[in-house]
Amino acid sequence: MLSDLSRHVRLLLxxxxxxxxxxxxxxxxxxxxxxxxxVAALAVAGVAAITYPLFRYYLVPKPxxxxxxxxxxxxxDIAAGDATFFEYNxxxxxxxxxxxxxxxxxxxxxxxxxxxxxxxxxxxxxxxPCHAGYFTPDGEVIxxxxxxxxxxxxxxxxxxxxxxx
Amino acid sequence: xxxxxxxxxYWIDVRLGTHEIINEKRTGYLLPRNVNAWYSLGSVLLVIxxxxxxxxxxLMLYYVPNVDKAFTSxxxxxNEIPLGRLIRLxxxxxxxMMILVLLLHMLSVLFMGSYKSPRELHxxxxxxxxxxxxxxxxTGYLLPxxxxxxxxxxxxxxCVSAIPAVGRYLVELLRGGKLVGSHTLGRFYTLHxxxxxxxxxxxxxxxxxxxxxxxxxxxxxxLEDTTNSWKNGKFIYEEHxxxxxxxxxxxxxxxxxxxxxxxxxxALVFFFPNLFIPSTSYMPANxxxxxxxxxxxxxxxxxxxxxxxxxxxxxxxxxxxxxMTFLALLPFIDRSPEKHPLKRPLFTFTAITCILLWIxxxxxxxxx
Amino acid sequence: MKWxxxxxxxxxxxxxxxxxxxxxxxxxxxxxxxxTLTAKLSQPVELWQTSIHAEHGITCNVCHGGDSTxxxxxxxxxxxxxxxxxxxxxxxxCGGCHMGVAGHYTNSAHGRALGRGGPTCVTCHGSHDxxxxxxxxxxxxxxxxxxxxxxxxxxxxAMLKRDTMLMVIEKKIRMLKSQGxxxxxxxxxxxxxxxxxxxxxxxxxxxxxxxxxxHIQAEIEKTNGVGGKDTGPLAGxxxxxxxxxxALLFYLIKRNVD
Numbered sequence: 001m002l003s004d005l006s007r008h009v010r011l012l013l014x015x016x017x018x019x020x021x022x023x024x025x026x027x028x029x030x031x032x033x034x035x036x037x038x039v040a041a042l043a044v045a046g047v048a049a050i051t052y053p054l055f056r057y058y059l060v061p062k063p064x065x066x067x068x069x070x071x072x073x074x075x076x077d078i079a080a081g082d083a084t085f086f087e088y089n090x091x092x093x094x095x096x097x098x099x100x101x102x103x104x105x106x107x108x109x110x111x112x113x114x115x116x117x118x119x120x121x122x123x124x125x126x127x128x129p130c131h132a133g134y135f136t137p138d139g140e141v142i143x144x145x146x147x148x149x150x151x152x153x154x155x156x157x158x159x160x161x162x163x164x165x
Numbered sequence: 166x167x168x169x170x171x172x173x174x175y176w177i178d179v180r181l182g183t184h185e186i187i188n189e190k191r192t193g194y195l196l197p198r199n200v201n202a203w204y205s206l207g208s209v210l211l212v213i214x215x216x217x218x219x220x221x222x223x224l225m226l227y228y229v230p231n232v233d234k235a236f237t238s239x240x241x242x243x244n245e246i247p248l249g250r251l252i253r254l255x256x257x258x259x260x261x262m263m264i265l266v267l268l269l270h271m272l273s274v275l276f277m278g279s280y281k282s283p284r285e286l287h288x289x290x291x292x293x294x295x296x297x298x299x300x301x302x303x304t305g306y307l308l309p310x311x312x313x314x315x316x317x318x319x320x321x322x323x324c325v326s327a328i329p330a331v332g333r334y335l336v337e338l339l340r341g342g343k344l345v346g347s348h349t350l351g352r353f354y355t356l357h358x359x360x361x362x363x364x365x366x367x368x369x370x371x372x373x374x375x376x377x378x379x380x381x382x383x384x385x386x387x388l389e390d391t392t393n394s395w396k397n398g399k400f401i402y403e404e405h406x407x408x409x410x411x412x413x414x415x416x417x418x419x420x421x422x423x424x425x426x427x428x429x430x431x432a433l434v435f436f437f438p439n440l441f442i443p444s445t446s447y448m449p450a451n452x453x454x455x456x457x458x459x460x461x462x463x464x465x466x467x468x469x470x471x472x473x474x475x476x477x478x479x480x481x482x483x484x485x486x487x488x489m490t491f492l493a494l495l496p497f498i499d500r501s502p503e504k505h506p507l508k509r510p511l512f513t514f515t516a517i518t519c520i521l522l523w524i525x526x527x528x529x530x531x532x533x
Numbered sequence: 534m535k536w537x538x539x540x541x542x543x544x545x546x547x548x549x550x551x552x553x554x555x556x557x558x559x560x561x562x563x564x565x566x567x568x569t570l571t572a573k574l575s576q577p578v579e580l581w582q583t584s585i586h587a588e589h590g591i592t593c594n595v596c597h598g599g600d601s602t603x604x605x606x607x608x609x610x611x612x613x614x615x616x617x618x619x620x621x622x623x624x625x626x627c628g629g630c631h632m633g634v635a636g637h638y639t640n641s642a643h644g645r646a647l648g649r650g651g652p653t654c655v656t657c658h659g660s661h662d663x664x665x666x667x668x669x670x671x672x673x674x675x676x677x678x679x680x681x682x683x684x685x686x687x688x689x690x691a692m693l694k695r696d697t698m699l700m701v702i703e704k705k706i707r708m709l710k711s712q713g714x715x716x717x718x719x720x721x722x723x724x725x726x727x728x729x730x731x732x733x734x735x736x737x738x739x740x741x742x743x744x745x746x747x748h749i750q751a752e753i754e755k756t757n758g759v760g761g762k763d764t765g766p767l768a769g770x771x772x773x774x775x776x777x778x779x780a781l782l783f784y785l786i787k788r789n790v791d
Contacts, residue, residue, distance in 0.1 A: 028789045035786045042779050053248040057223060244715035253713075417787035424780035428773050435769025444711030 070165035075157065083119035088164055092116045093153055095162060098137045099124065105164045106139045107151035117150070126150065195408035196415050197383040203273035204381070205415070205422035206266055212423050213263045214369070218362060220256040228308070230354040232347045235310035236449040254434045257441050260302050262430055264464045267298055275495075275516055278504030279382040281393050283400075285496040287379070290372045292493045297365050299464065304357040306462060307350065313443065315450035316459040318353075319345050320469070327478030344452065379403060385505035393502040466530030467523050473533075562604045563593040580661035596626060623653040633728065637735040652679065666731050668696045688739055692730070695746045698753050699727050726752050 071088055073095055078084050083096040085108055092108040096119065108116050115130035125142065126135035134142035139150030155164040178184040196204075227246060229238040242249040271291070274280055280288040307318045322339045326332040341348025380403030385391035394403070409415060433440065445456055461469050468485060475481035491498070503509045506516075567578045581587050592601050598613035600606035608614045618626050624647060628635025638644045643651050657675045658666065668689060676685040702723055710716045726749060733745045 032786055032789050035782045035789075038782045039779065039786070042775060042782070046775060054223075056247040057249065057252065058226065240713070240715050243713045250713065413790055414787065417783050417790065420783040421780050421787065424776050424783060428776035428780060431769065431772035431776055435772055436766070439711070442713065447710050447713055 070163055073162045073164070075160045075162055081121060081124060085116075085119075086164075088153060093164065094119065094126075095155075095164065096137050103155070103157065103162065104138050105153040105155040105162070107153060109151075110146055111148050111150065112144075112146040191412045192410060194411040195405045196381050196411055197405045197408055199384050199387045200381070200409060200415060201384055201386065202418060202422060203270075203277070204384075205419045206270040206273060208419040209266055209422050209426045210263065210270060211369070212426070213259055213266060214365070217256060217259050217263065220252050220259065221358065221362075223252050224256055225358060230308070230350055232310060232350055232450075235308065235350065239309045239311075251434070254438050254442070258430065258434050258438070260305060261441055261463065262426075262433075263298055264302060266426070267295055268464075271295065272520070276506045276513075277382070277384050277386075278393065278506075278509075279384075280496045281499065281502070281504065282395050282397070282496065283379055284375075284382060287372065287375050288496050289493065290368055290375065294365060294368050294372065297361055297368065301357060301361040301365065302462065302464070304353040304361065307345075307353045308357065309446065310350065310450045311446045312448040312450055312454075312456050313445045313459070315345060315452065316455055317461045318349065320459060321461060321465070322349075324472055324478065324482065327482055329479060346452075381405070383504075385508075391503065391505035391508060393504055395502075460530065463527065463531070467526035470526045470530035470533070473530075561592050561601045562607050563597075563599070563601055566604070566607070577661045580659075584661060584663045585665045586663055620653050620655070621648045623655055627654045631732075633732040634735050637732055641735055641737040643735070643737060650679065668692060671734070684737075684739075688734065688737070688742055691739060691743050691746055692734065695730065695749045695753065698750075699723065699730070702753065703727075722752075 069089055071086055071093075073084060073086070075097075078095065078097040080097050080101060081099045083094050085092060085094050087093065088107075094106055094108040094117070096104045096106070098104065110117050110128040110130065110133055112128065112131060112133055115128050117126040117128045117133075117135065120127050124137060126137070126139070127133070128135075128144065128146065131145050133144030133146040135146070135150055136142060139152065141147075141149055153164050155162055157163075174184075224242065227238055227242050227249070229235060239253065242253055244250075274288070274291070303318075303321060307314045322336055322345065325339060326336045328335060337343060339349075339352075340346070341352050382403065383394070383405070395401075448456075460466065471485055472478060472481040475484065499512060501509060501512075506513045564578050567575055569575070581593070586595075593599070594601040594607075594613075596618070598615045599608050600612040606612045608616075624635060624638055624644065628638075638654075645651070647653065656678070657670050671685055671689040671692075673682045676682045706716050706719050706723060709719075730745065730749050733742055736742070
C-alpha cells in the first residue's frame with residue numbers, strides 16, 4: 001500500500017504535459033520517493049509533537065499555586081441555624097451550623113443536574129431551585145429528583161476555626 | 166485502499182467538475198521560466214498570517230480584554246498554561262516577521278517592476294494590506310497592557326492630535342476618551358481580533374484573484390527585452406508558453422521558502438525572544454508613571470523619528486502622508502515600460518536612497 | 534478688554550506645563566516652592582528626588598505634615614505641619630511606618646541612648662536622600678562617628694554572607710521577571726525575608742542576629758530551588774533543525790523534478 005501511495009505521489013509530481021521531456025531515470029525517481037518519505041515523516045513528527053501540548057493547552061489548566069486549597073472559616077462567623085457558602089476546589093460548597101450546634105460541610109452542587117442549592121433558614125433545609133429537590137441539613141435527600149445526598153467535604157475544627165479540606 | 170480516495174474524488178468531480186479545475190491548475194498554470202525565489206514570499210506571508218490567526222485564537226482562549234485583568238491574564242498564559250509561553254512568543258515574533266517579510270515582498274515587487282500596468286490594482290490592494298498589517302500590529306501591541314504597550318500607544322495616538330481643527334477630536338475617537346484607558350483597550354481589541362483580520366482576509370483573496378486573473382508578471386532578469394509587454398487595448402492574460410508549471414515546480418520552491426522562514430522564525434522564538442519582548446514589557450501599565458525610554462516597535466521607528474525631526478508636528482505628518490501617497494500611487498506615476506532595475510536608473514536611485522533613508526531613520530530612532 | 538483672553542490661555546498653558554512636569558501625577562506644592570528657593574532650602578528637594586521614598590510616592594507631608602496640595606495650608610500646624618522634627622522624635626516618626634525596625638531599635642543600646650548622644654534613624658540613613666538599606670551602612674563611616682567599629686564589624690560579618698545571598702536571589706528574580714516568568718510570590722517572599730533580616734540588625738544583639746541569619750539561610754535555600762522554567766536549548770535546536778531538514782528535502786526533490 002505504501003509503495004502504491006508513493007507511486008501515486010511520484011506520478012503526480014513528475015506528471016507534466018507532453019511539451020516537456022519527462023523521462024526521469026529510475027534512480028532519480030527512487031531518490032524523490034525517499035525525500036518525499038522524509039518530508040512525510042517530518043510532517044507527521046511535527047504534528048505529533050504539537051498535538052499533545054496543544055491539547056493540554058486547550059484543557060482548562062488546574063489552578064497551580066495553592067496546592068492545599070483548604071478553606072478556613074471562624075466558627076463565630078456563623079449563627080446557629082445558618083449556613084455560609086464559599087468556593088472549594090473550584091466549585092460551590094456550604095458550611096452549615098445546625099441548631100443543635102453540629103456542623104456539616106457539604107458540596108452545594110445538586111447531584112441531580114448541577115444547580116446550586118439554597119439554604120432555607122425558616123425550614124432549616126436545602127432547596128434546589130431547579131427542580132425542587134429538598135435536602136436535610138446533613139445533605140440527605142428529603143424529596144424531589146436528586147438521586148443521592150449532597151457530597152460531604154472533609155473538615156476539622158480547632159480553636160474555633162473550621163478548616164475544610 | 167487508494168480506491169476509496171479515487172471514489173471520493175470521482176463523486177465530487179461528477180458534481181462540481183473539480184477534475185477539470187485541478188488539471189488546469191496543475192498543468193495549465195504556468196510561470197515564467199526565469200521566475201525566482203522572491204516570488205515565493207507571498208506564500209510565506211500566507212503561512213505567517215495563518216500562524217498568527219491560529220496562535221491568536223489560542224491566546225483568545227485565556228486573554229481577558231479588561232484593564233484590570235489583561236496583564237495578569239497574559240502572565241497566566243505565560244506561566245501557568247502548558248505551551249502558553251511558546252504560543253505567546255509565536256504570536257509576538259510572528260507579528261514582527263509579518264511586517265519584515267511584507268517589506269521584502271514589497272521591495273522585490275518594486276525592483277522587478279511587477280507593479281506596472283496592468284497590475285496597478287495588485288499594487289493598490291497590496292498597499293492597503295500593508296497599512297492593515299501595520300494597523301493590526303499597532304492594535305495588538307496594546308493588548309498585553311504593560312508599560313511598554315500603554316505608553317507606546319499613548320505616543321502613537323498623540324501624533325494624530327497635530328492635525329489642525331480635527332486633531333484633538335480624532336485622538337479621542339481613536340482612544341475612546343481623552344487618555345488611553347479601558348475604552349481604548351475595547352476598541353483596539355475589536356479592531357485586532359475582528360475587523361482587521363476579516364478585512365485582511367478579504368483583501369488577500371482579492372489580491373490572489375487579481376494575480377490569477379492577469380497572470381504572473383515576468384521578472385526582468387536573464388532576458389534581452391525587459392520591457393513591459395502590456396499594450397493598452399483589451400484584456401490579455403499574460404501567458405508564459407514553455408514556462409514552468411506551478412505544480413510541482415514552483416510549489417516546491419514555495420515549500421523551500423516556507424521551511425527556511427520557519428527555521429529563522431523558530432531560531433528567533435527559541436533563542437532570541439527578548440528581542441521582541443524587552444523587560445519593560447513585564448511591568449503592568451501605570452498611567453501615572455512614564456518609563457524612561459519609550460519607543461514604538463521597530464517598524465514605526467522611522468515614522469517616529471521623522472516626527473521628532475520636524476519642528477512642527479503637522480509638517481512631519483504631512484511629509485509622511487505625502488510619501489505614503491506617492492508610494493501608493495506609484496504605478497500611476499511611473500508609466501515607463503522598462504522593468505529591469507539597472508535599466509531604469511532614476512527609479513533605482515530614488516528607491517535605494519529612500520530605503521537607506523528609512524534604515525537610517527530607523528537606526529536613529531532606535532539609538533536616540 | 535483686549536488682554537482678558539490672555540489670562541485663561543496662560544492658565545491653561547501653566548496647567549499643561551505643570552502637568553507635563555510630573556507626568557500626570559498629583560502636584561506637590563512643597564516641591565513647587567522649595568525647588569525655587571536658595572541652596573539650604575532647596576537642597577532637601579534635590580536629595581529627596583534621588584531617594585527611595587520619592588520612588589514610592591512618599592512625599593514631604595508624610596513626614597513633615599501639612600497639606601501638600603494647597604499652598605496656603607502646606608505649612609499650617611492645623612494640617613499637622615511639624616517642621617523639622619526634634620532628634621528625639623525621629624524614631625517615633627519613622628517607626629510610624631517602619632514598625633518592625635522601631636521595635637528592635639527601642640530595645641537596643643542605640644534606642645536607650647536616644648537623647649543622650651545616641652543615634653537616630655537619620656544618623657545612618659540620612660533624612661532626605663534615603664536609599665534602600667544595604668550592608669554598606671554598617672561601616673566605619675557611620676559607626677565610628679561615636680565609638681569604635683569593633684562590635685559593628687562583628688555584626689556585619691555575621692550578616693554579610695546571607696545578605697549577599699539575598700542580593701543574588703534578587704538578581705535572579707529580576708532576570709526571571711524579564712523573561713516573563715510570574716515572580717510575584719517570589720518577590721513578596723524575598724521582600725519579607727530581607728525586611729525581617731535588616732530590621733533584626735537594629736537590635737544590635739549579635740546572638741539574635743546570628744540565630745536569625747541561620748533562619749534566613751534556610752529560607753533562602755528554599756527560595757533558591759524555585760528556578761525558571763528553562764527547557765534549555767534542546768527544544769529550539771530540534772525545532773530549527775526540523776525546519777532546516779524540511780527545506781533541504783524540498784530542495785532535493787525540486788532539483789530532481791526540474
